[in-house]
Amino acid sequence: MIKINNLSKSFNGKPVLQNINLTIPDGKTMVIVGQSGCGKTVLLRSIIGLMHPDSGSILINNKDITKMSQSELFQVRLDFGMLFQGAALFDSMTVRENVGLALNEHTTLSREQISEKVDERLSMVGLDTIGDKYPSELSGGMKKRVGLARALIMDPKYVLYDEPTTGLDPIMSEQINKLIMDTHSQLDVTSIIVTHDMHSAFTVGDIIAMIVDGRVIFCGTVDEFQSSDHEYVKRFAVLQFGAS
């Protein structure tokens, strides 16, 4: 379980997250929605310890990640996989090297065993034929899928997605949504997805939280979200579908 308590963060005096309280139960998929620039990425980066909040706590299985030493943090991160908005593939490495890096660094598996596991993850995301290519040779959607394969290589308990469908065409978005759901059911993970794509949110989410001006203004199931009377929630959902 991930429990976020009273989390606040500001940059140069400008508050970005204000008193965020969220609980993500094990095995659930939480989608955090909100306008661009509302602090979604900052929240996600705080959960995995890439950014340090000004106050509040983030409990992963009752252990506060904000108070951990560097080595404890690295230990906890072995349970996490993160898909970055721009995929963040290592461009000096091939797809296979990208996906297998963590196994190479953290396990004593043989070359063949690693290769096998990499193949398994690559075929899971539908990319078994591009292992020897470099990231610069891939399309945006392929990069995201490789990024997902890399995030899943260590069999994480928690998977974090930063805008997985942003900037993709509708067909590729649909594929990514399906992959997120497959990942969830096949690997039995707890997921947090940050997005402003409401269609994706409704498709993959169990719980939806909405952030406006750095505060959580809504948190509930997809059904509750769709029947909410909250002005902003209604407007956000309607405008999204109106526009696309």
Next chain:
Amino acid sequence: MINHWIGKKILTFFMEVGRLWRLFILLIIATRYLFGRMDLVLKQMRVIGVNSLPLISVVSIFTGAVTAWQAVYQFNGVMPEGMTIDFLGAAVNAAILIELSPVLAGIVIAGRVGASIAAELGTMKVTEQIDALETLAIDPIRYLAGPRFVAGWTMMPVLVIYSNIIAHLGAFVVSKFLIGVSSATFFGSIQRYFSVYNVYSGLIKAFIFGGGTALIGCSIGFNTEGGAEGVGKSTIKAFVFSSAFILIADYILAMILF
């Protein structure tokens, strides 16, 4: 207004020095772990060392050549001609070993290696690749900076030894074919005044210049912000900082070593 500007610059300078110092300590700690990761270190040794050989060759051969030519020109009229010829090898030898090879090779490496480390790590920073490493529980200081730092301080002395040889070759060719000094006179002169201390002091400088350049490149790369423009700024900054470091450290080392 101007006070404020100067104050800010001084503050940034000390912040930068603080960052360098912190990274230096962390790198010293990381060195232990790198014994098990010779694959990473060897790769950087190739990038920093072997791939710099062509450039170092060109710079060294012309440095040697011009030193011989200028030495004769400067000695002329000050010393009797026989003495000029007699001293030529020794003068060229000392200048190359103590100053020219370490400093010129150092600055060439600052341009080639320091800047490219900053550009590479800076690009990784702004495209979140460094963050991605962290989420995979891989320490970027160990994995990225460590091998570059070790390759920097180990390969620079090797490059300087190579540069010494090539520079002497350049000086010899000019002395023999353009100035008309015989091989025996040229090398005899070197032999008579040769001091092995000059070689050591040049190598100590190389060790410090190489480590410093890699350290500065890594630190500036890791602290890059602001997309492609930021990477450009970091690249220039790494070159300026490491060249300045080399010239200042050269002066300080001269005071200590001589």
